[in-house]
Amino acid sequence: MSEQDTGLRARLVDVGVELVAKEGMQALSLREIARRAGVSHGAPRRYFPTHLSLLSAIARRGFEDLAGRATEAVAAHGPKEDPRAQLDVFGRVYLDFARTDRGMYELMFRHDLLESGELGLRETSLPLYRALVDLVGRARAESGAISRNGTGAEPVVVAGALWANLHGIAQLWGWGSLQLATGGDDVGPLLRATLDAHLGPRTR
Amino acid sequence: MSEQDTGLRARLVDVGVELVAKEGMQALSLREIARRAGVSHGAPRRYFPTHLSLLSAIARRGFEDLAGRATEAVAAHGPKEDPRAQLDVFGRVYLDFARTDRGMYELMFRHDLLESGELGLRETSLPLYRALVDLVGRARAESGAISRNGTGAEPVVVAGALWANLHGIAQLWGWGSLQLATGGDDVGPLLRATLDAHLGPRTR
């Protein structure tokens, strides 16, 4: 009863978020969302000119949720002076999100469904990315990865590579390909290898 | 005129491959493929019981194509005794494939469209993956990554992480997120950073 009467627009997004969590991405048809919201199939059109714009609004909730969980976990779980531990937590939160909120995660990266013209969506995670760059820079400084690696890559590039790595693991793991390839069924070693690779081995 | 009369089954797949290259994934509707193949919309059903099975057959061509290009390029371009250079080539081929054959690449990793039950598809790239594991092991041995990294991660895990990294870069780059995040428009530095991270810096 928190905000169910605060207009149809918000209710549609609420229903979508709930629906994608419960029944997956293929349940997110315009008409189904309208049905569950108790309105006719034409009603959403007043607030969302197209199906894609509604899906984008739903996905934005996902980005906000992920960013919130990550920053919260990093702040709570990792001591300020140990960036490597914070990156550990970050990686784990990211993979956990992809596993537990599988449908939402799928939606968030289905760029063919999310108004790609409007990059307002992607920039939702930019602050988080900047924090990631900062952590990466500090972690690599501590582990000596920079001096070891000739002209060390800039933190912004390493952070991009690390992010892409997490994303790839989440995606391929969710599909089962990595289990097949590596023969394991625990994503832990992969995460550890990934962090070690990009940040240098743990120092403490 | 090479093989256009060798049965409808092959022709449908041919049409699909051509169509996804030319017009992208959203053009791969069952009826559109049938139309372009010059048959009625019910005809494919004799060979492919469902739309997904036809898409899977098309995607399989993509996996075979990618594996072919990769093994060929690695064999031709990289001296046998320089696994690191071969992995360079591999990474570049992978990212090039994702960029030039964007539609097919999308299809290949839309696991919701590819009969996930039948893993015959994924195992298409298993030989390639095994070759990757071998290369990774040799490259890391040469660069001293193992001795440096305490109990070095097994090559099969590192290869999985590397593959996931390439996949993530291809995906996020194709979406434009990484350009936004790293501020660059050349994927080269990212690829270099990724290979350096997982294999150790270049030794020659």
Add this chain to the structure above:
DNA sequence: CCGGCGAGTAGACAGTGTCTACTCCCAGCC
């Protein structure tokens, strides 16, 4: 000659996203 069967056709059905015509109801104004 004829029965059967592989191969493809054509239509129906439920579902989808989009568009448009319509209704209803309430706020604001003379």
Add this chain to the structure above:
DNA sequence: GGCTGGGAGTAGACACTGTCTACTCGCCGG
């Protein structure tokens, strides 16, 4: 107070999709 205008939602149509089923050819073996 009565009227009006417009926001908000309804309902139906349209083209399209994937699936299913009834059917029609044409050919081949007996």
